Amino acid sequence: MNRGSEPTLLELSVPGRQAWSLQRNELPDRPIESCIPPEHLADHRPRLPEVSERDLVGHFTRLSHRQYSVDLGSYPLGSCTMKYNPKFADEVAALRGLADVHPAAPEQAIQGWLALVCDLEKALCSLVGMAGATFQPAAGAAGELTGLLMVRAFHAAGEARSRGGAAGGGAAGRGGGSGHASSGRTKVIIPDSAHGTNPASVTLAGYEAVTVPSDTRGCVDLAALREAIAGDVAAVMLTNPNTLGLFEEDIAEIARLAHNRGALLYYDGANLNAILGMVRPGDMGFDVVHLNLHKTFATPHGGGGPGSGPVLVSERLLDFLPGPRPALMGDGERYGWMVPERSIGRMHSWHGNALVVARALAYVLYNGSAGLRKVSNLAVLNANWIRKRLESSYQVPFDRPCMHEVVISAEKLKSDRGLSALDVAKRLLEEGFHAPTIYFPLIVREALMIEPTETESLQTLQALAEALERIASGTVERDAKPAPRTTPVGRVDEARAARRLEITG
Ligand SMILES: Cc1ncc(COP(=O)(O)O)c(C=O)c1O
CATH class of the missing domain: 3.90.1150.10 (Aspartate Aminotransferase, domain 1)
Structure with missing residues (x-):
């Protein structure tokens, strides 16, 4: 492999060089053993590069010049929506009032942040025809898992209700396997054109992925779907337009088939860039939607993140959303945090990748x-x-x-x-x-x-x-x-x- 001439940071390392400096403080020096029990101390120093700031900046700048990016030119990487992301979104995300806020700040100090998240929730809900959202998932795949865990908690709660019991959201939604086992719904149907994360998320959520073939027009083969859909199916998971870039014209019939069997319809919204403001997944019959803000809404996809895969749900799934989530409190004047009654629990530390959310709202407001x-x-x-x-x-x-x-x-x-x-x-x-x-x-x-x-x-x-x-x-x-x-x-x-x-x- 041709590595070119750029050495690694370890190769650039010279003992004693450093790219940082810490101010001396008034505190007395304490031996490390008094802070960390000796049995947890390593017996050798870690091998870390010792480089000057000059070396460090030069290294990364040279590497960045060898990089191809959305800012450099066309990036027609299908299924990834690698579009140019306008720079004003960077400016918004860099505002000190947003970027410098600690996620643990008390709610009275972050009313603006909470309002921002609620405003985006409202805008996206109206764009896709859903009733509420979580911004915790950090990517599309994490959104899929979140949505499917909610599907699972929903069916488990329905089963408990029909048996006359009360359904506990968290326990029903996560791990263990009791959730779908008790509902008797063990399968999720996906088309053979599905993105690889779909079957992976289905499996991770404890379901069996059942694949239906595409027909000669590149859409779901309806006859095969009719055969596959039975009382053991928890959801049908679709991307529309699908990964062939084709619109599922039979979507209304697919929704009818799924709902008649008591299954939910899951929308993988990673391809939303195709239908903004034209047609809403909610109106097509979908119950759960995940979006990739890091595709459609001014954050680049790829590059390792950070991303955001919010999950939006219809009225009947609102109660299962992860918590805590920002909301306008009962007095209608102040924002705070609430945990939905049968929440599946937390899907991300703190509140998700907040600055991606800020960029998305800027993009939505800018475009209208x-x-x-x-x-x-x-x-x-x-x-x-x-x-x-x-x-x-x-x-x-x-x-x-x-x-x-x-x-x-x-x-x-x-x-x-x-x-x-x-x-x-x-x-x-x-x-x-x-x-x-x-x-x-x-x-x-x-x-x-x-x-x-x-x-x-x-x-x-x-x-x-x-x-x-x-x-x-x-x-x-x-x-x-x-x-x-x-x-x-x-x-x-x-x-x-x-x-x-x-x-x-
Ligand atoms: C159709 C589809 N679904 C799901 C995903 C997964 O999204 P992420 O890469 O953010 O996990 C992608 C990613 O490109 C996708 O194209």
Whole structure:
């Protein structure tokens, strides 16, 4: 692997150098043994880099210059909504009155913060047609787990009610297995195009994931769903538009089937960028929704966070939301914290990633409802422009208008010229673009999933399409060394890189 010339901080380390200084205080020095019991003390010093501030800043600045980011250019990574995030959201999040507040501050000192969270809750609820929300989950996947634990607590409470008992939320919702065992609902249905986090969250919540196939139009196969849905199903979990970028046109019928069987409908809202202000999951029949604020609402996805995956619920699930949650108190004049009666408990230390919430409110207020609708209109328009433009050089497996992203295939390129989806993606890096998502969704061979997003101009889309066409038409030269040849890191053996984290040369 080509590591380039940047040494690690440990390689830069020189004994005695430091990038910090602490003011001396009046307190007497105490030997460490008087603070920490000797049996808990390590017998050797940790190997930490000793570098000056100059070395430290230089190191990270050089690394940042080797990085590709949403600020640098187009990042059409399907399913990730890597759009440009406007800088005013950074300014809002950096306001001292927000950034410097400790999460344990007494509620009378943080009335503004609590009002902000409640305002965003109201705005998002009206955007998706739900009744209340939690902002505790720190990512989409954490939102999925939270939502599914609420589904589980809901069914357990219903079962307890029908047996004449009182349902305890926390105990019913978490761990143990008694929650769904008593309700007899042990399964959650997901389509075969689902994002990988969906089956993982289903399993983590103690359910069995049952997969239904997609039909020839890329939507849920209704006949297969009818067969799968029975009294042991707790929920049907869908993304709409789905991960093929296609709108589930039978959603009303799917909701009817689920509800008739007593199951809930879970909306994975990671693709909300496609439908802002156009259609609401609540009106489609969904009961639980998670959103990725770190996609749609002015915080970048990827990069390790911080993220925010709020979960929004319909009236009948309000009681199960995690707590404590901010709310306007009974007097209508002051905000405070409340714990819903049958809450599933806490899902995050403190109150979630609060500054992502602040950024989202800034974005919502800045755009307003007309602006948000325009975001989705443009995202859908851009994806369809790319779809039409590339249909002569790649295969488009589902030949119908898409929503915010389009899945194309390099299957023919591979069989004709040996150029796989991976090769196309790596060559695109040499053309100065981030690669699309590849080999996902799993049901399309040699899949390339392109999500141009609304923030890219026609000129950028044209340049992206031209680069992809150049790659497909073979005018990019092949040589012995595989692409990418112009990036700080060349092609790595990804399976090995994931399993052997140490670089041996
Ligand atoms: C459709 C879908 N669902 C769920 C997730 C999971 O979100 P997160 O990465 O924040 O956990 C993603 C992430 O991209 C997604 O695209």
